[in-house]
Amino acid sequence: MEDLSQKTIILASKSPRRKELLSALGLTFKTDVKEVDESYPDTMNGAAVALYIAGKKAEAFDVVYDNELVITADTIVCVDDLILGKPKDYDEAFQMLTRLSGKRHEVITGVALKTRDRIRTFHEVTAVYFNQLNDEQIKYYIENFEPYDKAGAYGIQEWIGAVAVRHIDGSYTNVMGLPTAKLYNELIKLL
Template sequence: MNGTRIILASQSPRRKQLLEWAEIPFEIMVQSTDESFPPGMPVPEVPVHIAREKGIAVRKKYETLHHDTNIIIAADTIVVLGNTIIGKPKDRADALDILARLSGNKHQVITGVVLLKGEQEIAFADTTDVWFHPLTAEQIAFYVDKYQPYDKAGAYAIQEWIGVVGIKSIQGDFYNVMGLPVSRVVSELGRLI
């Protein structure tokens, strides 16, 4: 890609897998960041704000890199039920409660993406609507105990068992629910390379 290094500012195995599927050469560099956001920030702006903080933190940590030729990809995914942002579950009880609330309902998965190259920034959010079938308490407990979804916003991964048996339909990008709207990322990368 014309000597451009692409850096994924994420440890997410799902984002790594999606970029590999898109056959984009990249390396992973991460820096821990505060994932809080200003009170009153409109919900769709939250994941973009957090993604931007992740990208900037990586850029600062690796200041010796050539930022004018490198592209940093940072992303954050949130799950929204009604107007409530549902983060990663704190423990088993929280995971059970989150999935019970999603059961039989529609929610939104919003992934914010920020691409940084030198002083250039491309930022966007992609939204997918997801409808769950009603889930039994037994199904929810089976999923949580077997798959341990504690590192996932909304306490689930669409590509796992619960997605296969529990999701009624989606409207929007399937891969966005996995954690990265990869086709749009590829398109936006084309503007920076």
């Protein structure tokens, strides 16, 4: 990754989890977030939505200099053909977690890498299997962990991951918001 040390890497995310994961790759970066409308066409679903929003976040950077690399990402949760984003309040968080309880869902992260002359996108899908949760467990989680900044209203690295996640198929870091192994391989391809 020596060649990447010559680049100014910009992580376009407020997420503390994405910052932590990017740091774990041994990369030096700064953060810069542009406000973006995260709506998407009704006809889109699944990975197309995550890629579309990650792309919009990358396109918000009008000027990217030769030595810069912008990394953007968007994570969604899909269950029962529904896309769950970030809950706007307690009631919506409760509804989302009730919907996930006892079921399999998919966590999809779309990532965009923007350089001066191009945008490269990719995505990762992880299947997550939840145990059945009762109302008291859901209430406890929401009140103690405030999952309002997380797609699907939960963070796998928190209490709910320890008690509700029966198993996963795929990348654990993807469920946290950034598929680090795939990102690392994509960064190497850019060099």
